[in-house]
Amino acid sequence: MNEDAAELRLQLAEQLTRAGRLRTAPWRRAVTTVPRHEFLSGGYFERIDLPGRPTAWAPVMPEAPSWMTSCYADTSLVTQIAGTIVPGDLRGEITRLPTSSSTLPSLVVRMLEDLQVEDGHRLLLVGVGTGYSSGLACHRLGADNVTAVEIDPDVAARARSALGRCGYAPTVVVGDGLAGWKDGGPYDRIVAYCGTVALPYEWVQQTTPGGIILTTVGGWMYSSELARLTVAEDGTATGRFLDGRNSFMIARPQTPPPLGVLPDLDQADEQPAELGAHVLDDWDTRFVAQLAAPRAQRMTLDRDGRTEHVLLDVEAGAWAVLGQDGSRWLVRQGGPDNLWDRITDHVARWHRDGSPGLDRFDITVTPEGQTITWRP
Numbered sequence: 564m565n566e567d568a569a570e571l572r573l574q575l576a577e578q579l580t581r582a583g584r585l586r587t588a589p590w591r592r593a594v595t596t597v598p599r600h601e602f603l604s605g606g607y608f609e610r611i612d613l614p615g616r617p618t619a620w621a622p623v624m625p626e627a628p629s630w631m632t633s634c635y636a637d638t639s640l641v642t643q644i645a646g647t648i649v650p651g652d653l654r655g656e657i658t659r660l661p662t663s664s665s666t667l668p669s670l671v672v673r674m675l676e677d678l679q680v681e682d683g684h685r686l687l688l689v690g691v692g693t694g695y696s697s698g699l700a701c702h703r704l705g706a707d708n709v710t711a712v713e714i715d716p717d718v719a720a721r722a723r724s725a726l727g728r729c730g731y732a733p734t735v736v737v738g739d740g741l742a743g744w745k746d747g748g749p750y751d752r753i754v755a756y757c758g759t760v761a762l763p764y765e766w767v768q769q770t771t772p773g774g775i776i777l778t779t780v781g782g783w784m785y786s787s788e789l790a791r792l793t794v795a796e797d798g799t800a801t802g803r804f805l806d807g808r809n810s811f812m813i814a815r816p817q818t819p820p821p822l823g824v825l826p827d828l829d830q831a832d833e834q835p836a837e838l839g840a841h842v843l844d845d846w847d848t849r850f851v852a853q854l855a856a857p858r859a860q861r862m863t864l865d866r867d868g869r870t871e872h873v874l875l876d877v878e879a880g881a882w883a884v885l886g887q888d889g890s891r892w893l894v895r896q897g898g899p900d901n902l903w904d905r906i907t908d909h910v911a912r913w914h915r916d917g918s919p920g921l922d923r924f925d926i927t928v929t930p931e932g933q934t935i936t937w938r939p
Contacts, residue, residue, distance in 0.1 A: 568600055571635035575599075575668060578637060584673040593702040594672060600625075600634035602693035602725045603665060606650030607633070607640035608657075617658045622650035639667045642693055643718065662812065663718050665693040666756055670809060675699060677791060677805065678752045678777055684708060687750045687769070689740035689778075690757035690814070694722030701731040709733035710747035712740045714815055741816055743769045750774060758787050758811040760857050761933045762800075762926070770794040776802075779811050780926065780935070782853030783819045784861045786846050787811070790926050800928045804921045808846055819860050820877045828873065828884050831895040838907045839892035840872035840885040847921055848910060854935055855909035856881075856902055874902055913937065 576594045579585035585594060608620035620641060623630055633640065643649055643663035675696070680686065686700055691713035700709045713719040716737045723735045736744055740755065741763045748769040755766075755778035766776050774794045781787025789809045792802030813819075843849045843861065853859075859876045872885040881898030883906075894903050913919075916939035923938045 567631060568598055568635070569595075571632065572596070572598070575635045575637065579669055579672055582637075582669055584669040584676070586676050589703050590672060590676055590699070593699040594668070597695065597698040597702055598729060599665070599668065599695050600631055601728050602695040602698065602722070603630075603634050603640060603642070604725065605642065605721060606630070607642055607665070608644060608650055608661070610641070611656060619656040619658050620644055620661070621656045622653045624650060635668075637667050637669045640665045643715075646715075647717070649717075663692060663715065664812070665695055666811070668695075671696045671699065671756070674754055674756075674777055674789070675703070677789075678754055678775055680704060680752055684751035685747075685749070686710070687712065687744060687747065687753045689743070689753065689755040689766075690811070691719055691722045691735060692756055694725045694735075696754075696756055697722065697733055697735070698726055698729055698731055701726070701733050706731050706733045710744055710750070711735045712738050712744045714739055739816055741765070741814055745769055753777070755779070755814075756811060758813040758817075760813065760817045762790070762792070762928050764928060764930055764932075767792075767794055767798065767800045767928055770800070772796045776800060779809050780804075780933075781810070781813075781850070782857040783813075783859060784843065784849050784853050785810065786849040786853060788850065788921050788924070792926060792928065798930070802926055804924045804926065806922050819858070822860065822862075822875065822877060825873075825875070826880070826882055826897060828871075828882065828895065828897075831897045833886075833893040833895050836885055836892040836894040836903065836907075838903075838910060839887070842910065843872075847918070848913075850921060851910050851913045852906045855906045859902060859906075874906075876902060 572595045585591055606622050606624040609623050611619040641661040641664045644657050645659035646662045685708050688711040691711040697711045719735055719737045743765045749771045751774045753766050753776045758779045776792045779787045780790045787810045788804040790804050792800040794800045859874045862873050864871045874883045881902040883903035884895045919937050925936050927934045
């Protein structure tokens with residue numbers, strides 16, 4: 564089996580090289596050396612989609628014929644469901660939401676390459692997952708230079724164990740990764756394998772001037788982009804969004820609140836809408852909309868034979884409902900402000916500036932918060 568795994572690692576490295584994700588010799592050596600299957604020894608969940616039923620997940624354990632090959636496929640593998648359930652806990656299927664995974668290797672490697680690390684750099688990884696990315700980092704930088712922080716103690720324990728089996732002993736701590744890990748800093752590089760709505764200023768504080776932070780930034784409508792920021796001497800960080808649509812599970816402290824009981828969606832009169840809800844099907848447009856309403860959640864309801872598109876900011880109490888009357892879009896809005904008008908104004912300004920791609924967006928983080936703008 565070890566010979567098979569070694570060959571599969573070589574094949575994976577070749578695949579990632581051809582795709583332009585694996586670009587330098589030190590990271591290639593890491594990919595061909597670090598055994599990803601050791602970080603999946605507890606199995607993974609296979610996605611099952613059947614018509615007329617919710618997405619289900621079924622466990623795949625190491626004794627399955629497909630397990631080893633899947634470990635070295637360029638795909639994400641779910642390793643935890645509903646915050647506590649791992650593959651060994653089940654004999655059937657489950658329809659709850661995934662809460663931890665082994666990210667597809669091409670994205671893991673691309674992000675490590677984009678960090679532009681050098682020998683001797685100190686690295687903080689936020690979101691340890693299975694520990695595979697930490698293993699690659701240990702091979703490249705040495706375990707003494709690698710710290711990983713994970714909010715889930717069980718996930719952290721499994722990752723620590725897998726790293727130990729591979730001969731690596733980085734610092735793996737349990738804590739809120741959005742707070743970083745001050746005791747191990749300052750860091751030359753920080754990389755987050757979880758999504759953020761707002762990049763925490765603690766990361767900036769814990770990064771040396773000239774250091775780099777790499778994370779995905781998005782919102783609760785789930786359009787996100789990979790951002791690379793450089794920390795300045797004045798304690799701010801600035802950067803831009805890199806090409807490619809990337810998404811991670813949002814860091815647990817920034818996940819959306821439960822929708823709870825919906826407000827009375829019929830308490831406002833319908834008005835003509837300048838933009839229809841269909842514009843949110845476009846990734847870039849949805850990202851721009853999130854800048855105006857980063858904490859709005861999106862859903863659809865079927866009522867009285869009509870599909871309604873609902874946006875709801877639970878914390879602010881603002882909501883909007885859009886529906887079609889023939890070819891016309893109509894909107895009802897309620898709460899402290901008109902949520903859809905706010906989104907429409909922001910998207911319209913982006914259109915007037917020529918709808919620049921997300922690689923022309925800039926991000927700045929200061930003690931006062933996060934700002935995202937675009938260049939026409």
